Amino acid sequence: MMPDLGKYAAEVLSAYAVSLTLIFGIIWLSLARARRVKAELAEVEARRQKDA
């Protein structure tokens, strides 16, 4: 299944590895922050409603 990358295998594989790590990293960070901020806002709004 793995294509024969010949003498450039290290370059091609490292380019894909670095790129996918960076791209999946920003996806993970975006999702994690979205979840955290959503939960924090819900908490602040619930506290506000309780106080009112």
Add this chain to the structure above:
Amino acid sequence: MASFWEYANPLKFMRTTERIFPFVTWAAVVCFLGGLIWGFFFTPDDYRQGSTVKIFYIHVPSAMMAINIWVMMLVTSLVWIVRRHHVSALAARAAAPVGAVMTLVALFTGAIWGQPMWGTWWAWDPRLTSFLILFLFYLGYMALWAAIDDDDTAADLTSVLCLVGSVFALLSRYAVNFWNQGLHQAASLSLDKEENVADVFWYPALVCIAGFVLLFVALVIIRTNTEIRARRMRALLARERQA
């Protein structure tokens, strides 16, 4: 028909984007993974570049996105300056880290490809240099947002920075046309069939580009909605402190 400016209302923007988000995400997953798998596993080597041609499927879409994300930030910054819609300023803020990552991916993949093909990781070539400066502008833009507490002041100053940085975004696109003495070749993709790469590379590259664009749209939806919520939270906490 609803006015486009209705989407400047944060609630309307969030409701609309949350409805389209699943479709955009699935399309992004299919195109991004499909394009990369097609390019990596099912395309031949180039007769001159060998297997390094497979780097093209990441390098070209990421470089295109690096420039176009800055253009998107320019448009939303101008909307903020002219119409003072918070959603547009927050969309620019949300897009910046994605643009920085795309610029970094383009720089890394270009360097990794350049070593075997040009015999060097880096050259102070006009396109490479303007891309590096564009990356520094992304970092500066994000740092400026983070450094200023007042959201409106931060939006004003970052919008001005975005206008200045647009010079380098455009330069990084047209540097090979302005200064023809660099190492970097002219655009690999063209609508002119004579100048374009062979179809066997062109079709998977198109799917990859679509994947990168859709991935960006999905990320900007998540990140803009997060910025809208974070802004509301800051406002509520400020009211709590005043009470």
